[in-house]
Amino acid sequence: MLAAVDWxxxxxxxxxxxxxxxxxxxxxxxxxxxxxxxxxALGLIAALARMSRIAPLRWLSGLYVLVFRGTxxxxxxxxxxxxxxxxxxxxxxxxxxxxxxxxxxxxAFAGIVALGINEGAYMREIIRAGIDSVDKGQMEAARSLxxxxxxxxxxxVLPQATRFIVPPLGNEFNNMMKxxxxxxxxxxxxxxxxAEIRYSTTFKPVEYFLAVAFWYxxxxxxxxxxxxxxxxxxxxxxxxxxxxFRERVFEAWAQPTWGRGAR
Amino acid sequence: MGATDVGKGRAVSSNAFVMSAQDVHKRFGRxxxxxxxxxxxSRGEVVCVxxxxxxxxxxFIRCINHLEKIDGGRIEVNGHxxxxxxxxxxxxxxxxxxxxxxxxxxxxxxxxxxxxPHKTALGNITEAPIQVRGVPKRQATKEGEALLxxxxxxxxxxxxxxxxxxxxxxxxxxxxxxxxxxxxLLFDEVTSALDPEMIGEVLDVMKGLATDFQTTMIVxxxxxxFAREAADRVVMMDDGRIIEEGTPxxxxxxxxxxxxxxxxxxxxx
Numbered sequence: 329m330l331a332a333v334d335w336x337x338x339x340x341x342x343x344x345x346x347x348x349x350x351x352x353x354x355x356x357x358x359x360x361x362x363x364x365x366x367x368x369a370l371g372l373i374a375a376l377a378r379m380s381r382i383a384p385l386r387w388l389s390g391l392y393v394l395v396f397r398g399t400x401x402x403x404x405x406x407x408x409x410x411x412x413x414x415x416x417x418x419x420x421x422x423x424x425x426x427x428x429x430x431x432x433x434x435x436a437f438a439g440i441v442a443l444g445i446n447e448g449a450y451m452r453e454i455i456r457a458g459i460d461s462v463d464k465g466q467m468e469a470a471r472s473l474x475x476x477x478x479x480x481x482x483x484x485v486l487p488q489a490t491r492f493i494v495p496p497l498g499n500e501f502n503n504m505m506k507x508x509x510x511x512x513x514x515x516x517x518x519x520x521x522x523a524e525i526r527y528s529t530t531f532k533p534v535e536y537f538l539a540v541a542f543w544y545x546x547x548x549x550x551x552x553x554x555x556x557x558x559x560x561x562x563x564x565x566x567x568x569x570x571x572x573f574r575e576r577v578f579e580a581w582a583q584p585t586w587g588r589g590a591r
Numbered sequence: 592m593g594a595t596d597v598g599k600g601r602a603v604s605s606n607a608f609v610m611s612a613q614d615v616h617k618r619f620g621r622x623x624x625x626x627x628x629x630x631x632x633s634r635g636e637v638v639c640v641x642x643x644x645x646x647x648x649x650x651f652i653r654c655i656n657h658l659e660k661i662d663g664g665r666i667e668v669n670g671h672x673x674x675x676x677x678x679x680x681x682x683x684x685x686x687x688x689x690x691x692x693x694x695x696x697x698x699x700x701x702x703x704x705x706x707x708p709h710k711t712a713l714g715n716i717t718e719a720p721i722q723v724r725g726v727p728k729r730q731a732t733k734e735g736e737a738l739l740x741x742x743x744x745x746x747x748x749x750x751x752x753x754x755x756x757x758x759x760x761x762x763x764x765x766x767x768x769x770x771x772x773x774x775x776l777l778f779d780e781v782t783s784a785l786d787p788e789m790i791g792e793v794l795d796v797m798k799g800l801a802t803d804f805q806t807t808m809i810v811x812x813x814x815x816x817f818a819r820e821a822a823d824r825v826v827m828m829d830d831g832r833i834i835e836e837g838t839p840x841x842x843x844x845x846x847x848x849x850x851x852x853x854x855x856x857x858x859x860x
Contacts, residue, residue: 465705466705468658469706470719471694472658473694473718473723474691474692477687
C-alpha cells in the first residue's frame with residue numbers, strides 16, 4: 329500500500345520547498361502572529377472592560393465573549409470577508425490594504441481581523457484570570473501610595489499578571505497557527521491552501537497533506553521550544569534574580585528568537 | 592512633642608487634629624463591623640489600637656484611607672473629608688483622582704507587607720514619589736537610599752523582595768510609606784505575620800519614627816511592649832466600638848472595663 333505513495337514528491341516538499349511554498353509558509357506565520365497580537369490587545373481591553381465600574385462596558389465585554397466564543401471561527405471569517413459587504417452595503421475589506429511600507433492582500437487582512445477578534449474573546453478570560461491571580465494586596469498597596477486605579481494596574485498589577493498569562497498565551501498561539509489554515513476558504517494561499525491547490529491539480533492527497541502536516545509540526549515544535557524558553561526565563565525572574573522586570577521580559581522574548589542562533 | 596491635652600475637646604476645631612473620625616459606621620452586608628467609632632489624633636501623636644480580632648480595628652484604619660467605604664459618620668485627615676465630598680449637606684463619594692491625592696498624604700503599612708515583587712527594595716520606595724508626585728528620578732533615588740539607610744537596609748538597595756526576610760520586607764514597606772512624606776502613618780498589625788525573632792527589628796524602626804521624627808501614627812497592634820514604650824494613647828476596641836481609651840500606664844495599671852481586663856490578661860502573659 330505504501331508503494332502507492334510518491335515518495336519523491338514528499339521528499340521534495342520537505343527538503344526542497346519552492347518559493348511558492350515558502351511564500352505560503354510566510355503567510356501562515358504572519359497571519360498567525362498578527363492575529364495573535366490583535367487578540368491579545370482586544371483581550372486586554374475586554375478584560376479591563378469586564379472589571380470596569382461602568383456597567384455597560386461590562387455588558388459589552390460579556391456580549392463580545394458570548395458571540396465570538398459561541399460561533400464558529402469559519403463563520404466569523406466569512407462574515408468579515410463577505411457578510412459585512414452584503415449587510416452594510418460597503419466593502420469592509422478592500423482588495424488590498426496599504427500599510428505604507430508594504431501592501432497586504434485584502435483577504436489576508438480580513439483573515440487577521442477575524443482570527444484576531446475571535447482570539448480576543450479567549451484572551452479576555454486568560455488575561456482576566458492572570459490579573460485575578462495577582463494578590464489583592466498589590467492593588468491596595470499601590471492605591472494606598474496615592475496611585476489611581478489605572479496607574480496601579482499599569483505599573484503594578486499587569487506586570488505581575490504577565491507571568492500567569494504567558495503560559496496559556498503560548499498554547500493559544502500554537503492553536504492560532506493551526507486555526508489560521510481556515511483563511512484558505514476566503515482565498516488566502518497559506519500553508520494549507522498551497523497543499524490544497526497542488527493536491528487538486530495532481531490528485532496526490534497523501535503526499536501533499538503529509539508534507540503540510542510536517543510543516544505545521546515544524547512550526548508548532550519551534551514555537552514549543554521558544555515557549556519553554558520564555559517560561560523558563562520568567563520562572564527565573566520569580567526566584568528574584570537581580571534583573572529589572574523589563575530586562576527579564578526582553579530576555580525572555582528576544583533571546584531565543586535571534587540570540588541563540590547567532591552564537 | 593506636643594501631645595497636649597487631647598481630652599474630649601469639643602471646642603477645638605477639627606483642623607487641630609491630623610485625623611478626626613466621628614461616629615463612623617461600616618457594615619459588610621448584614622454584619623455591622625463599626626458601630627459608631629470616634630477618634631481624634633493630634634500631630635505627632637502615637638495612638639495604639641488594641642482589641643480582640645473581629646473588633647473592627649483593622650477595618651477602622653482601612654476606612655481612614657478609604658480602602659473601605661464607610662456607611663455613616665465622617666473621617667477627616669488634615670481637615671479634609673476623606674473619600675467623600677459634601678454636596679447640599681449630603682455626602683457623595685469623591686472622584687478617584689481626588690481620593691488618590693488624599694491617600695498620598697496617608698501612609699499605610701500592611702500586615703503582609705505587600706511589597707511589589709517585580710521591583711527592587713529601592714524601586715519599591717521610589718515608585719510612588721516618581722509616579723505620583725513626579726519627583727525627578729535622581730532625587731527620588733537619593734531620598735530612597737536615605738530612607739533605606741534609616742531602616743537599616745542600605746546594602747539591600749538592589750535586592751528583590753523575594754530575597755528579603757519578613758522583617759526586612761516590612762522595614763522596606765515602612766520606608767516605602769515614608770517616601771511619600773505622609774502626614775499620617777497607619778500600621779495594620781505589621782508584626783503579626785513575622786517570625787518572633789524579626790518582630791524586634793520592625794518595632795525598633797517604628798519606635799524611632801515615634802520618638803525621633805514625631806511621626807503621627809495610628810498603630811493597630813498586639814505588641815503591648817511597643818504600646819507601653821511608644822504610644823501616647825491606647826484605644827481599646829471591642830465589637831465595633833471604642834470601649835476604653837487612655838495612656839499606656841492607665842491600661843497596664845488600672846484598666847476600667849471588665850472586657851479590657853479580660854483581654855489584657857490574655858495577651859500579657
